[in-house]
Each structure stands twice: as structure tokens, then as C-alpha cells.
Amino acid sequence: MPDLLTTDEAAAHLRLSERKLYELVAAGAVPCTKVTGRWLFPKAALDHWVLSGLIAGVTLARVDTPPIIGGSHDPLMEWALRESACGLASLAEGSESGLRRLTRGEVMAAAIHMHRLDGGDDETANANAVALADGLYDGVLIAFARREQGLLVTEGNPMRLSDMQSVAKAKARVTQRPEGAGAQLLQLTLIAQAGLKPDDIIAAKPICATGPDVAQAIRAGRADCGIATRAVARVPGVEFVPLVWERFDIAIRQRDYFRPGPQALFNFLRSPAFASHAAELGGYDVTETGSVRHLN
Numbered sequence: 001m002p003d004l005l006t007t008d009e010a011a012a013h014l015r016l017s018e019r020k021l022y023e024l025v026a027a028g029a030v031p032c033t034k035v036t037g038r039w040l041f042p043k044a045a046l047d048h049w050v051l052s053g054l055i056a057g058v059t060l061a062r063v064d065t066p067p068i069i070g071g072s073h074d075p076l077m078e079w080a081l082r083e084s085a086c087g088l089a090s091l092a093e094g095s096e097s098g099l100r101r102l103t104r105g106e107v108m109a110a111a112i113h114m115h116r117l118d119g120g121d122d123e124t125a126n127a128n129a130v131a132l133a134d135g136l137y138d139g140v141l142i143a144f145a146r147r148e149q150g151l152l153v154t155e156g157n158p159m160r161l162s163d164m165q166s167v168a169k170a171k172a173r174v175t176q177r178p179e180g181a182g183a184q185l186l187q188l189t190l191i192a193q194a195g196l197k198p199d200d201i202i203a204a205k206p207i208c209a210t211g212p213d214v215a216q217a218i219r220a221g222r223a224d225c226g227i228a229t230r231a232v233a234r235v236p237g238v239e240f241v242p243l244v245w246e247r248f249d250i251a252i253r254q255r256d257y258f259r260p261g262p263q264a265l266f267n268f269l270r271s272p273a274f275a276s277h278a279a280e281l282g283g284y285d286v287t288e289t290g291s292v293r294h295l296n
Contacts, residue, residue: 003042003043003044004040004041004042004043005040005041005042005043005046006038006039006040006041007021007022007038007039007041009041010032010039010041010046013041013043013046014046014050022137022138025039025135025137026105026135026137026138027105028104028135030046031045031046034134037131037132039137065105065106065107065108065253065256066089066106066107066108067087067088067089067108067261068088068089068090068091068106068107068108068109069081069088069089069090069091069098069107069108069109069110069111069250070091070092070093070097070098070101070102070106070107070109070110070111071091071092071093071094071095071097071098071099071102071107071109071110071111071112071251072092072094072095072098072111072112072113072181072182072183072248073090073092073111073209073210073211073212074111074144074147074211074229074231074248075211075212075229075231075232075281076144076145076147076231076277076278076281076284077090077111077144077248078090079277080265080268080269080274081265083268083273083274083277084264084265084267084268084269085264086260086261086262086264086265086268087260087261087264088108088109088261088262088265091107092209092210093178093181093209094177094178094179094180094181094182094184095110095111095112095113095114095129095180095181095182095185096114096179096180096181096185097178097180097181098110098111098112098251099112099129099130099133099251102133102136102139102251102252102253103133103134103135103136104135108252108253108256108259108261108262109250109251109252109256109262110250110251110252111144111248111249111250111251112126112129112130112182112248112249112250112251113126113147113182113183113186113246113247113248113249114126114128114129114182114185115182115185115186115188115189115246116189117185117188117189117192119192119193122189122244122246122247123247125247126141126247126249126251126293126294127141127293127294129251130251130294130296131294131296133251136251136253136296137296138253138254138255138296139251139252139253139254139294139295139296140251140252140253140254140257140292140294140295140296141249141250141251141292141293141294141295142249142250142251142252142257142266142290142291142292142293143247143249143288143289143290143291143292143293144248144249144250144269144289145248145278145284145285145286145289146245146246146247146248146284146285146288147229147230147231147245147246147248147283147284147285148229148230148242148244148245148282148283148284149183149186149227149228149229149230149243149244149245149246150227150228150229150230150233150240150241150242150243150244151163151167151225151226151227151240151241151243152211152214152215152218152225152226152227152228152232152233152238152239152240152241153218153224153225153238153239153240153241154218154224154225154237154238154239155236155237155238155239156239157239157241159172159224159225161224161225161241162241163190163194163243164187164190164191164193164194164196164201165194165195165196167201167225168194168196168200168201170224171202172202172224172225173202173203173204173222173223173224173225174187174201174202174203174204174223174224174225174226174227175204175207175208175213175214175217175218175223175225175226175227176203176204176205176207176208177207177208177209177214177227178207178209182246183211183227183228184227186227186244186246187227190227190243190244204217204222204223204224204226205222208226211228211229211231211232212232212235214226214227214228214232215228215232215233215235215238218237218238219235219236219237219238227243229283230242230281230282230283231281231282231283231284234281234282240283245285247293249293254295266290269286269289269290270289270290274286274289275289
């Protein structure tokens with residue numbers, strides 16, 4: 001289609017290198033669209049963009065992204081950020097929110113654990129999300145850990161909760177996580193797999209931002225159960241009912257992977273201290289930690 005240029009054609013048309021063109025794409029400065037994983041550039045829109053003088057005002061030098069890991073909360077991740085002295089802060093808002101911030105350059109990395117609501121393979125959900133993220137042309141997915149998710153329940157499990165069917169039958173109050181959070185996606189997936197509808201579950205209020213918030217809601221009597229990791233259940237008054245194992249990964253741009261902060265973190269993830277603490281917390285499999293799971 002002559003009206004739509006490929007990346008190399010657009011770079012030649014603008015007399016830019018493909019690398020500089022990708023920087024413009026990442027900054028949202030150049031008219032383009034992504035179709036089946038490929039960037040396409042409307043020639044007429046590119047010509048208008050140049051004639052309008054917009055290209056003169058675009059700074060091609062890369063602006064450093066904030067040293068923040070967005071996305072989901074995890075006790076082992078939180079500990080590793082502190083102990084590695086990597087200088088990266090944490091902004092726990094949920095997997096989808098973290099990935100959006102990463103594509104906009106608002107965070108340096110995103111911790112994600114996606115789940116397929118359509119019944120697809122959860123093993124590939126994180127990689128698929130990175131592959132399809134707009135503007136994340138240089139994205140890479142690094143394995144953090146596989147971790148065990150389940151139901152946090154009151155000590156002694158007085159309602160005998162074991163899965164979503166038992167939760168619905170007992171009319172248990174279930175904590176909710178923010179929309180787009182990995183734990184909320186998992187909860188919706190488990191509800192669908194049980195042949196239930198979201199309305200069959202009694203939602204406890206207010207929304208819990210993190211796993212520790214879920215544990216506190218149960219301890220305080222504001223909820224009967226909620227989805228969280230085994231590591232979160234290591235507090236008095238709460239027990240853990242295992243349900244599934246999931247992938248918990250770090251999405252980051254290739255250009256930021258080699259920066260001092262991420263490198264300090266990834267080097268620490270390969271240390272005996274990290275493996276030892278993961279075993280102490282329980283519910284983690286770190287045999288693949290640090291490996292590249294996907295590359296855009």
C-alpha cells in the first residue's frame with residue numbers, strides 16, 4: 001500500500017536513521033500506527049508533519065526515564081529493591097497500569113503478572129502483553145520468579161473456602177484489587193473457570209491496592225478472603241489456600257536494561273542471598289530468575 005510506509009521506508013523518506021525514527025515513535029512525536037505488530041507510517045501525515053515544522057522542535061536526545069519500577073507489588077521484589085541498593089523506587093498500581101506507564105516513559109520498568117480472561121495460556125500472557133504494547137518496540141521481559149497465588153482466609157479457615165465455587169456458595173466477602181491489577185485479572189479468570197459470573201461473588205470494600213492490604217482487610221474483619229501470594233500470608237490471623245502458580249516478570253526497555261540501577265538489581269537477583277530469602281518467604285520458584293523470556 002503506497003500510502004503507508006514501513007519503518008525503513010519512513011526513515012528513508014524523512015532522511016533519518018531507523019533508530020532516531022524509533023525514538024520519535026516512543027516519544028509519540030511522529031504520526032504512525034501499529035498493525036499486527038508492525039509500525040506503519042501514513043506518507044501524507046508524515047509530509048504534513050514535516051511541512052508544519054514539527055520535526056524542528058523535536059529533541060532526538062533521549063530523556064532519562066525516572067528510576068522507578070511500576071506495576072504490581074510483591075514482597076520479594078520490595079525486599080530485593082532495598083537490599084540490592086539499586087536506587088530504584090517502587091510504584092505499585094497494578095500490572096496494566098505499570099505497563100502503560102512504561103510505554104509512556106514514566107517508569108523505567110514494570111513488574112507484571114498478566115492473566116488471560118479468554119481462557120488462553122497464562123504462561124505466555126506477560127510476553128504477549130509486552131509484544132502488543134504500543135510504543136514498546138525495544139521491550140524486553142526478564143523473569144523475576146514464578147510465585148504461588150491463592151486465597152488468604154481467616155485463621156482456621158472457618159468458612160472452609162477452597163476455590164471460587166466454595167467462595168460463592170459460602171457468600172464470602174472477597175477483597176477487590178484495582179482494575180487491571182494482576183491479582184484482579186487472576187480473580188476474574190478463576191471466576192470464569194469456575195463457571196461463575198463476577199456478580200456471583202460478594203465484593204468487599206474498599207479496594208485493596210496490594211497483597212498486604214488484603215491481609216489487613218481480613219484481619220480487621222472487613223473481608224472473609226482475597227487473592228494474594230503465599231508470602232503475604234506470613235502474618236498472624238491469616239492462612240493461605242493455594243490455587244495456582246503464575247509468572248511474575250519485569251518488563252523494561254533494552255536501552256534501560258544496561259543502566260546502573262537495573263544492572264544492580266539483576267545482578268542481585270542472581271545472588272545466593274536472593275535465593276535464600278525467596279525460600280524463606282515460601283511460594284517462589286527462582287530457577288529461571290534473570291533469564292530473558294521475551295524480546296521485542
